[in-house]
Structures are given as C-alpha cells and as structure tokens.
Amino acid sequence: MKLNELHDNPGSSKTKKRVARGPGSGKGKTAGRGIKGQKSRSGVSINAYEGGQMPLYRRLPKRGFTKPNRKSWAVVNLGAIAKFIEAGKIDAKAEINEDVLVTSGLVRRKLDGIRVLAKGEIAQKVALVVSGASKAAVEAVEKAGGTLKTAEPVAAAAE
Known part of the structure; x- marks a missing residue:
C-alpha cells in the first residue's frame, strides 16, 4: 500500500452542496431562495411573526410557576x-x-x-x-x- 492508494470508505464523506455557483449546478442564480421577498434576503428572522397579527405565543395565557427554592436531588x-x-x-x-x-x-x-x-x-x-x-x-x-x-x-x- 502506498500513500497515493489511500482512500476513505465509500459513503463516509458527502460533498457539500455549493449554492449560487452557476445555472448548471441546479442551485444557481437565486440559490434555492426563490424570487424577492423577506425570506430571500439575508439577516432576516421571522420565526413567530404572523403578518402583524398577535402571535400565538402571546395570545395564549401564561401557566405554571417555578419554585425559586426548589430542591434538586x-x-x-x-x-x-x-x-x-x-x-x-x-x-x-x-x-x-x-x-x-x-x-x-x-x-x-x-x-x-x-x-x-x-x-x-x-x-x-x-x-x-x-x-x-x-x-x-x-x-x-x-x-x-x-x-x-x-x-x-x-x-x-x-x-
């Protein structure tokens, strides 16, 4: 066995999907983000946003209580x-x-x-x-x- 004969096991490594690398790649131009809109732009987070409607997590009542001096065994x-x-x-x-x-x-x-x-x-x-x-x-x-x-x-x- 020589150094040039060494190789990894088949299937052990997967090549990273390179987006925005030309139309021939299948993920070129818009890089799978579609056209325009908030989701197509970088640095935008819209996790629980409901288009201005009061989000579900704020519509539901608070429940429960955490005891501050609780013992953990x-x-x-x-x-x-x-x-x-x-x-x-x-x-x-x-x-x-x-x-x-x-x-x-x-x-x-x-x-x-x-x-x-x-x-x-x-x-x-x-x-x-x-x-x-x-x-x-x-x-x-x-x-x-x-x-x-x-x-x-x-x-x-x-x-």
Missing part, C-alpha cells in the same frame, strides 16, 4: 448500589453515606442531597445514611436486614 436506585457492592466499589460492611456514594463514582455530585429510590433489588445487609428515601426503598433495605436513615443534608461550606 441526586437520585440513586437500590439496584445500582447493589451492583457497586458486587463490583467491590462500595464496602457493604461499613456505613454507606453520601460521601461514599460520591467517591465510589455512583453519584457525580450531591446537589441538595442524595435520595434513594427502590428500583432494583438489594440482597446485602447495608447501613445507608442519605438525605432522602422513598418508603419502598426503606422497606426493601429493612427486608434485606439493613437500615436506611434519612438525615437533613448539610450545606457544603465551600461549594
């Missing part, structure tokens, strides 16, 4: 905790708190706290201490012989 499922214990990334004998979940890589960051949900199964006896948990998750952990305590999240000092 980092969510962890019991099945994911069980997988990390089996993989040896989390020690089931020691207490599993939010810091352990972050250092193991199961959760990227705590946000306003970590909340445990009951998706998946856990067979090991574990002691979990997190900010929040669903009732089903608490029941599932206790059924496996473990404990799940919910503590108020401590605000990080320098985050």
Whole structure:
C-alpha cells in the first residue's frame, strides 16, 4: 500500500452542496431562495411573526410557576448500589453515606442531597445514611436486614 492508494470508505464523506455557483449546478442564480421577498434576503428572522397579527405565543395565557427554592436531588436506585457492592466499589460492611456514594463514582455530585429510590433489588445487609428515601426503598433495605436513615443534608461550606 502506498500513500497515493489511500482512500476513505465509500459513503463516509458527502460533498457539500455549493449554492449560487452557476445555472448548471441546479442551485444557481437565486440559490434555492426563490424570487424577492423577506425570506430571500439575508439577516432576516421571522420565526413567530404572523403578518402583524398577535402571535400565538402571546395570545395564549401564561401557566405554571417555578419554585425559586426548589430542591434538586441526586437520585440513586437500590439496584445500582447493589451492583457497586458486587463490583467491590462500595464496602457493604461499613456505613454507606453520601460521601461514599460520591467517591465510589455512583453519584457525580450531591446537589441538595442524595435520595434513594427502590428500583432494583438489594440482597446485602447495608447501613445507608442519605438525605432522602422513598418508603419502598426503606422497606426493601429493612427486608434485606439493613437500615436506611434519612438525615437533613448539610450545606457544603465551600461549594
């Protein structure tokens, strides 16, 4: 094989459509924009404009409310905790708190706290201490012989 024999796989690259390059190209003269009018000109945006009529987005009433002090939880499922214990990334004998979940890589960051949900199964006896948990998750952990305590999240000092 020589340098002049190298080539890309067929279909891996597509040639760019060159508009306004003569009548023979099929996209010459007006470059597919038609004749005259606002849409044929450059630098014009007419997204929601309805010819002077009140636009739909302004005719409809505003709905809803965004709570300014809403908490956003980092969510962890019991099945994911069980997988990390089996993989040896989390020690089931020691207490599993939010810091352990972050250092193991199961959760990227705590946000306003970590909340445990009951998706998946856990067979090991574990002691979990997190900010929040669903009732089903608490029941599932206790059924496996473990404990799940919910503590108020401590605000990080320098985050």
